[in-house]
Amino acid sequence: MHRPLxxxxxxxAAAAALLTLGLLAGCNKKAAEPFKDAPRSGHDNGSAADLIRMPDGFTNAATKCDHGNRIYIAYHGDSSYASLAVVRNDPTCN
Structure with a gap:
């Protein structure tokens, strides 16, 4: 009777250990990760992005002009997801 228990x-215990390892493997530091997705011609560190920081638990946003287009990015901390929107030929971008 003790054997099945x-x-x-x-x-x-094995399932809990696998779940813990899976959760730890999913942790990342998106902001510190080097570009690993596609070739790029350079980067723009010359001008800062405008950050919109929301209270904890809500998604943050950043906006920046790039070649006359305004780019909006919504992100949540170091999560591995984000969303992107572009306003072409934004008159507020010089």
Whole structure:
């Protein structure tokens, strides 16, 4: 009778260990990660982006002009997702 209970505990412990490893493997530092996705011709560190910081738990946003187009990026901390919107020929971009 003790054997099935021990096997169940071992199975639960193994599942918990795998879940923990999976969660730890999913953690990342998006902002510090070098560009690994596509070739690029350069980067623009000359002008700062305007940041819109929301209270904890809400998505933040950043906006910046690039060649006359305004770019909006919404992000949530170091999460691995973001969204992007572009306003072509924005009159506020010089």
């Amino acid at each position: 021990t096997r169940t505990r071992a199975t639960v």
